[in-house]
Amino acid sequence: MYVAVKGGEDAIRNAHDLLARTRRGDPGVPEIGLDQIAEQLGLAVDRVMAEGSLYDRDLAALAIKQARGDLIEAIFLARAFRTTLPRFGTSVPVDTTAMAIRRRISATFKDLPGGQVLGPTFDYTHRLLDQGLATTAQTTVKKPAASASEPTGEEAAVASPPMPRVTDLLGDEGLIEPAPADDGTAPTDITRTPLSFPAGRPARLQALARGDEGFLLALGYSTQRGYARSHPFVGEIRFGTVEVSLPVEELGFAVPLGDITLTECQNINQFKGSATTPPQFTRGYGLVFGQSERKAMSMALVDRALRFAELGEEKTAPAQDEEFVLSHCDNVQATGFVEHLKLPHYVDFQAELELVRRMRAAHATDEAAGAPVPTQEAAE
Amino acid sequence: MTHPATAMPAISYNFAYLDEQTKRMIRRAILKAIAIPGYQVPFAGREMPMPYGWGTGGVQVTAALLGADDVLKVIDQGSDDTTNAVALRTFFETTAGVKTTSHTAEANVIQTRHRIPETPLKPGQVLVYQVPIPEPLRFLEPRETETRKLHALSDYGLIHVKLYEDIARHGHIATTYAYPATVNGHYVMDPSPIPKFDNPKMDHSPALQVFGAGREKRIYAVPPYTSVVPLDFADHPFTVQRFSQPCALCGAEGVYLDEVILDDQGGRMFVCSDTDYCAGRQAEGHTGTLSAPDAPTRADEGPKEGCS
16 A cells, blocks of 8 residues: 655654754753853854854854754854844954964964963873763862963953064064955955855955864865975964954944954965065965864965965865865855755656666667667767 | 743744845845846855755745745645655744645745646746756866856857767666756756656746755746757657556556555555645546545545554
8 A cells, every 4th residue: 555655744743852852861961051061062162153153152052052062053053043133234353463362372483472372272181081070070170370371351351462463573574475455345245145256365264264174174184285285384373352343433433342252373384486576475364263273274274275376376286276165165055965865856766767777678678689789879 | 942041132033034135135136037047146045944955045035935925835856745845834834924735726936846746837826946056067067167157158068968978878868857958048957856757847837937046056047938948959859757657546647756665575656746736636536556445535634554
């Protein structure tokens, strides 16, 4: 008897109920709070904010909880919410020189104005599982000593003097190409204008900033292994908070709205020079919401690779291919299209099934008759 | 939704989810698409609350078209009851509160994936297609910069060579779905992955046909009464699939059938892919070889033991 493909509505409802129960897990285990996610899974929250292009720790924490910890799903939730928000203005460009620094390192100078600030980093930790974290009751964290070098919160915002960027220090000597001048034109907005190619650097940087960390990591890595090698040095990575201000025309000045946390990476890359340009260093730039050095560094590597044309370099590798990189770096698009293969395709499959059967039948007939394969016949 | 104790502001959405500014942008793209039949108009596609690849282009087009009085039908693989069709229909019931139907004749907006209804469409109806890859040349030329040039020059040599190679290799054209067609004598269009069986229904259809590709951010259209001609050769004319047996439930012939595997002994049956059409015929008293003798005439009231 025909098994009707009916009951989709009930099946979906039941699946949603089951998902909700599975998400909650064992009811005997206390439910996780958004504050716990925001405080203790902060880097997951940062990633969701960065790739979700939505700076809101509470909503990112909610998305992570709802997505059962699946970060790409959480990023998708953040994006789907973000798209419904009205835009009421454009902020003044944030000034990372004025960043309240929590971490700042340079790999190119031993010491420099503002100093090296290690801050909260996994670098130099021994990756040994800490069984002390296995129990929750006794976990205590050492209070920072009064003289601890890591400033936090408002204290930092007040205390930090402006910290010049390494690239600016090099720029004073003309050793590095100048940052592109602001010609006053509003940069394109990839969330309001469909991406077209060639995309231009503003669109590229926007796409990379919300691009998938893993994809950019792999592409950046490929440039280190010889696929579009560009000899990078980490001029500087800084992580901290910057103030966001909105210009208000009626007032005639910009009003501070609050602080956001950013990671900025400025790479310094070699450049042999050309007929018109003396040898100088070039730039690769990465900027990401929250603390994500891996993403900021990967972005800087890929940004530099994508600049091959303006620097007169040869195009040899995937990381240099703007259309390839930008069309595939968005994980919400990628996961949707990969996973859509789960949807029913039986109409198309039926069409293929019928064709393969027909071709097999023709093949069998030809073989039986000892006829030449149709390939040669028709190709003449 | 429930709100956490930290007073998070309540979240509310506009009619049919998208804000009015966005709808206006999409409507402008649709108008341009209608004005240049078959041309892929880039539009600033938004993230939607369903995944890319699951109909976000069609959903955005439908959201921009829907008014409060519209009646919506959503099908996937020809059926109103496949899971994604149910999910998308529920989305518009929830966000727009519009009336929905499964009857082709009653709907004025029909969103579809992979099929065109068997019941001929009427003037005033809009058929909205969900499109995964809008570019008919994409698998021959992956670069958008190149394909846009080829379209501008009406240079479709690549695709003709592909079809010719099919003939050289197999003796016939081996494209069975998403069969490319020339619209209004100029642009070659990917009709979305409908079986080529449905291609003839697009030609001079009295309904407006709009194609939405969300991930690829393209909208294109075939205005009513516009020519849609499948690519072919004089000595290898375009043909559609034929089925050797009628629908096992309603006896319909000349319709597209799904193959349903009944057991592991090679038992199979063929039934209408368009469930509304099949149910309508059964209601009129048509029967097929496997109709239950005493069962109620409508398929959706049929025996349900098998469903669970």
